[in-house]
């Protein structure tokens with residue numbers, strides 16, 4: 001399958017022989033490369049290139065007015081981002097070497113087979129596509145600015161890693177290749193897939209399917225559709241999701257849970273760009289961009305044989321990993337404000353004021369369910385809220401009994417007692433723990449008590465005793 005660039009770069013064919021121009025245009029068009037422009041006069045080439053849109057020039061060497069080699073040098077000097085393939089009537093090694101030294105991307109003699117010329121053109125276009133993508137990404141990273149911040153409006157974050165992800169998505173949004181989004185459950189992978197779809201410039205819809213637990217037949221039926229009579233009970237023709245997503249995006253969620261037989265089908269679809277609806281022998285073309293997401297470590301699944309290597313490498317052409325919420329805790333206050341407003345709007349209530357202790361409490365939590373868990377906590381708290389300052393109780397209940405695992409406190413690098421000359425007594429250790437918990441909770445007894453795994457009255461009693 002010839003994968004075209006989106007939007008495709010133009011190819012300029014330069015030769016004084018109209019018959020050659022016609023024949024090469026047709027050959028390229030048959031291979032799906034239709035964005036060609038022809039020129040019979042070498043003197044006009046630089047003006048055409050100055051107008052933009054051309055990525056590749058196919059240049060004849062022997063032309064009147066301006067020699068091909070001079071033109072090749074001129075293109076290299078003034079338009080270094082444009083690739084030139086020389087197509088010459090002369091089969092001379094010295095000429096080929098001279099042209100390559102002048103910067104030609106490739107050199108063909110005119111008698112070359114059509115297939116080889118087409119592969120040369122496709123190779124050059126792919127290289128240009130990669131360069132263009134790389135340049136766009138570098139520009140975006142260097143400037144640190146998003147060109148389309150509105151596309152990410154539903155994602156609330158002030159985190160640098162998240163902003164780098166947004167830049168990357170902008171850079172690869174128009175690519176026809178798959179995008180793999182990984183990250184724990186609830187980090188916002190689906191929102192990111194929607195943003196990527198919004199930026200792709202595709203006119204079609206985003207069609208989502210969760211493929212976890214689908215047996216192979218159901219997967220094939222859902223994606224490829226079927227014709228009437230394909231199997232018992234198939235009394236209507238059904239369009240598959242690939243067709244529904246035509247000119248848009250097909251989003252396959254939980255791809256790490258796809259069965260091996262379904263992985264084979266997906267791989268074939270990506271390799272061939274075609275599929276057969278169940279019961280049909282007429283192939284249909286894949287016209288949708290594929291985005292996949294998983295909360296699993298796909299590299300580890302591939303290494304353990306649970307995921308096909310060839311499919312994994314195809315899917316991860318573009319890839320991003322969304323960090324868990326506990327690695328971007330500065331986002332918590334922003335998200336709390338956002339969800340408080342959203343919950344109040346949805347529930348028809350006045351937006352409650354969060355107590356100061358709420359942020360201290362949340363800062364001690366690891367959020368195994370990530371943003372989804374925080375959102376649910378806030379919606380629950382706002383639902384039971386009766387006015388004034390929001391109560392901490394629903395949050396304390398949601399977080400549940402704390403264990404060392406759930407607390408968002410960095411583990412000690414070495415032994416706790418490494419710096420001490422002697423081991424403290426129980427009473428001394430208890431006192432040290434109380435002081436440490438009060439420091440970490442910034443003096444809040446409710447949170448300190450949770451950190452210590454005791455009740456707040458028990459802590460209060462210890463503090464009183466310590467003061468005596």
Ligand SMILES: Nc1ncnc2c1ncn2[C@@H]1O[C@H](COP(=O)(O)OP(=O)(O)OP(=O)(O)O)[C@@H](O)[C@H]1O
Pocket residue numbers: 154155156157183184185186187188189190191192253293294295338371372375
């Ligand atoms: N940065 C964010 N800003 C606002 N809302 C967010 C953000 N991240 C996630 N959410 C919300 O959290 C919930 C979970 O997000 P989403 O479904 O995109 O996560 P996911 O990573 O795809 O989860 P899963 O792996 O379980 O499918 C959604 O309600 C989403 O709107």
